[in-house]
Amino acid sequence: MKLKSLKAQQGEPMCWSDYLSLPFTQTVITETLRMGNIIIGVMRKAMKDIEIKGYLIPKGWCAFAYFRSVHLDENNYEWPYQFNPWRWQDKDMSNSSFTPFGGGQRLCPGLDLARLEASIFLHHFVTQFRWVAEDDTIVNFPTVRMKRRMPIWVKRRGEN
């Protein structure tokens, strides 16, 4: 809100440095990506026999890297089912326990765009609207989703 009113006073539109000046928004997006598991995992085919942590994956077999089980594992995240953006304030997200955009050669090329779009959405949503979510339950397996599809009442700020 502070940034929005400052920009309105100066009569300037938002720019890239404004986006970078909102680190908490980034932690909210990162935590949402961790818990939301929009892409639940990726398929890979073994091109040769390969051993990973004592398990042999024979040539030709397909393996599914299940992001959800990594992102919600208490060995990687304390209280993994708690939405806690603050956990990212001192945590490095460039590690193999955080892969919402995949990794390696097939790393999502749209990751910065996706994060930017989410920030723009959040900015307008928080500064221009109010909302009340109805009761709902998160179902975490096999994919993360809301039992009642998350009914939510949205109103523009200032409307009754």
Ligand code: HEM
């Ligand atoms: C929250 C939003 C997004 C998520 C969670 C996401 C996730 C992913 C993941 C996990 C992969 C890797 C697939 C694999 O390894 O098999 C991927 C690949 C890809 N993504 Fe995204 N993505 C998002 C947004 C976007 C956007 C906005 C674009 C483009 C505008 C994009 C374009 C691509 C493309 C072209 C690939 C294939 C890369 C390759 O195979 O070399 N994604 N994405």
